[in-house]
Amino acid sequence: MAMPRYEYRCRECGDTFELSRPMAESSAPADCPQGHGDTVKLLSTVAVGSAGSAPSGAAQSAGGGGCCGGGCCG
Numbered sequence: 001m002a003m004p005r006y007e008y009r010c011r012e013c014g015d016t017f018e019l020s021r022p023m024a025e026s027s028a029p030a031d032c033p034q035g036h037g038d039t040v041k042l043l044s045t046v047a048v049g050s051a052g053s054a055p056s057g058a059a060q061s062a063g064g065g066g067c068c069g070g071g072c073c074g
Contacts, residue, residue, distance in 0.1 A: 002020075003020040003021055003022055004020070004021070004022075004023060004026070005018045005019065005020050006018065006019055006020075006021060006026055006030075006041055006042075006044075007041070007042040007044055008030050008032070008039045008040065008041050008042060009039065009040055009042055010032035010034065010036050010038065010039050011036075011038040011039065011040060012032070012034075012036040012038050013032065013034050013036055015032050015033065015034060016042070017032060017033055026041070027041070
């Protein structure tokens with residue numbers, strides 16, 4: 001099973017690096033490859049799906065315009 005990759009930035013040298021680690025360890029401290037310990041985990045977004053796939057749900061409904069535009073909001 002593949003582990004998620006997390007991106008970090010070193011506050012001392014400015015290097016950005018990635019680590020593969022279990023989700024349970026995503027918040028654990030990470031030393032930069034240069035040996036510095038003052039790092040921060042970067043926020044990243046992940047897109048799942050294939051190119052050209054249409055969004056599901058209300059955006060495809062007759063009302064169109066996404067959830068709120070399609071009238072699904074209360």
